[in-house]
Amino acid sequence: AAGGAYWVDSQQKRYVPVKGDHVIGIVTAKAGDVFKLDVGGSEQASLSYLAFEGATKRNRPNVQVGDLIYGQFLVANKDMEPEMVCIDSSGRSSGMGIIGQDGFLFKVSLGLIRKLLAPKCEIIQELSQLYPFELVLGMNGRIWVKAKTVQQTLIIVNILEACEYMTAEQRKQALAKFSGN
Amino acid sequence: PPLGERLCSAEEATAGSGTYTRHGFIFSSLAGCLEKRSEDSGLPVVSVVRDAESQLLPDVGAVVTCKVCSINSRFAKVHILYVGSTPLKSTFRGTIRREDIRATEKDKVEVYKSFRPGDIVLAKVISLGDAQSNYLLSTAENELGVVVARSEAGVQMVPISWCEMQCPRTHTKDFRKVARVQPQFLQT
Numbered sequence: 001a002a003g004g005a006y007w008v009d010s011q012q013k014r015y016v017p018v019k020g021d022h023v024i025g026i027v028t029a030k031a032g033d034v035f036k037l038d039v040g041g042s043e044q045a046s047l048s049y050l051a052f053e054g055a056t057k058r059n060r061p062n063v064q065v066g067d068l069i070y071g072q073f074l075v076a077n078k079d080m081e082p083e084m085v086c087i088d089s090s091g092r093s094s095g096m097g098i099i100g101q102d103g104f105l106f107k108v109s110l111g112l113i114r115k116l117l118a119p120k121c122e123i124i125q126e127l128s129q130l131y132p133f134e135l136v137l138g139m140n141g142r143i144w145v146k147a148k149t150v151q152q153t154l155i156i157v158n159i160l161e162a163c164e165y166m167t168a169e170q171r172k173q174a175l176a177k178f179s180g181n
Numbered sequence: 182p183p184l185g186e187r188l189c190s191a192e193e194a195t196a197g198s199g200t201y202t203r204h205g206f207i208f209s210s211l212a213g214c215l216e217k218r219s220e221d222s223g224l225p226v227v228s229v230v231r232d233a234e235s236q237l238l239p240d241v242g243a244v245v246t247c248k249v250c251s252i253n254s255r256f257a258k259v260h261i262l263y264v265g266s267t268p269l270k271s272t273f274r275g276t277i278r279r280e281d282i283r284a285t286e287k288d289k290v291e292v293y294k295s296f297r298p299g300d301i302v303l304a305k306v307i308s309l310g311d312a313q314s315n316y317l318l319s320t321a322e323n324e325l326g327v328v329v330a331r332s333e334a335g336v337q338m339v340p341i342s343w344c345e346m347q348c349p350r351t352h353t354k355d356f357r358k359v360a361r362v363q364p365q366f367l368q369t
Contacts, residue, residue, distance in 0.1 A: 079252055079298050 012110045015040045015140035017076035022096070024105070024138030025084060027067045035063055040107075040140040043081050047071065051085035053093035061098065068099040068144060070136055099136060103146030104153050110141050112164050123163050126175055127156060184212045188227055195220075197228030239264045239273065239306045239316055244325070247275055247318070249300045255279050257296045259304070261316060274315045277304060281319035282358055294344075294356035295320075301329040303360050326360035 015023075017039060025037030025045060035047045047069065052061045063069070075083040086096040116123060116137055124135070133147035133156055143160060147153040155178060163171060188200065188207045196202050197218070199211040209215070213231040220226055239245050239261060247259035256279055260272040280287045282295045296302060303325050304318035320326045323343070332338050332348035332355060340346050340359040347354050 075254065075293070077293065080254065080293060083254070 009111065009114075013141065015110060017041045017045065017073055017082040018139075019073050019076045021076070021139040022070065022072045023084075023140040024099070024136060024142040024144060025069045025071065025140075026105075027063055027065050027069060030063070030065065035069075037069060037084060039082070039084075040142065041082065045073070045082040045084045047084045047086070051087055052097060053087050053091065063098060068105060069097070070099055070138065071096050099144055100146075103134070103144050104157050105142060105144045106157055106161065107141050108143060108161060109164060110139070112160075113137055113139060113141055113143070116143075116160075122168065123160070123171065126171070127159065130175060130179055131156065184209065188215065188229075194225045194227040197226040199229030199231070200227060237264050237267055237269065241306050241309065243306050245275070245304055245306060245316075245318065246328075247302050247304055249296045249298050249302060251298055252292050252296055254292060257282075257292055258315075259302060259318065261318075274313075275304070275306075275318045276310070276315045277302075277318045277320060281307065281317070281321055284321040291356075295358035296327060297330065297355075297357070299331060300327045300357065302327050303362075320358060320360075323361045324363065326358040328360050328362065330355070330357055 023039050025039045025047070027035050028038050028044060029036040033049055035049065037045045037047055039045045049055060049060050049063070050057075051071075055061050069084070069086065071084040071086040072088070073082055074085045086093060088094050088096075115121065127133070131147050131152045133145055133152070136144040145153055145156050145160070147156055159171070159174060162174070166174070186209050188209055191202050191205050191207055194207060194217070196207050197216070199209060199213065200207050201210050202208075207227055209229040211229045211231050213229045216228045216230050218226045218228070243264055245261050245265075246263035247261045249257055249259050251258045257277045259275045259277060261275050262269060262272055277296070279290055279292055282290050282292070302320065304320050305322070305325060306316055307319045308317035310316045327346070330338050330346055332351065332353065334348055334351050336348050336350045338346035338348050338355060341354070343359050343361065344356055345354050346357050346359060
């Protein structure tokens, strides 16, 4: 088909910041008007407190050290420190911002994230029939999950981590075991 | 003479570089070697020299050649290598602020699209700088800006306009603030 894109698929765990990628960052420091986030790259990313929806100099977002932030890269190249924002080009948050309390954050390989982000991903569809849960996928290999109870959350986490190496058949068998409970 | 030593009376000689006059006497302001030069017009000139050759310092308004060492969204940090056409023995540090890169449309400037680390830039000194001894430089003229830049492939790029350079091997275009070098300085 004309106008397609070519890419080389590879197995990688180390994330390199790319402009436009949506990632999950952990707040490590507050330096004046800027937060420093750990995104799993070689440098920490900076996030201005004004880069949130509805933020003004008087109305600051309530961000503490250790919070999880879902945002996208505004600037990401090999010569400069990466910069993140939690609003899109029109000024709306479109799902980005501070990720709520509780839940579980864990790390997987970048290839699994790309598989999960593909449209009509089977893994997500099968898991959603098991329990209802909230899911945030970061292109830097980080996943945040929150279900009703801690046990359900941990079950989903273990299945997602194991999806890396399981075939579709093994996955259906594992899910069948849990849906019986 | 050591710093502050009284050299001679002000009637015997005139104060030169590295000295000053107080209470009718000439004192040295540097620790170095005493030099006495006889002028044709009467009194000899007394000066104190620190090194064998005096260091050439960039002055306000001088055009300097520098190499970009790091960039930021607000400014670019450079090492000053040449003042005019004389190389410096020790490099000085300089800063080019984002608003000093261009003369027009200063708020639309992106430092990443004007300079990259490793570029050789012609700039003009606008201030001797702050306490961290960073000279303040500006490239806000047509003749100032990037002279030599390398592409990602490692090949020296060719300027195609005042804001773009092209790699001759991969033909990719990169954004730079390109200097319009005077024809008499170009060597073919």
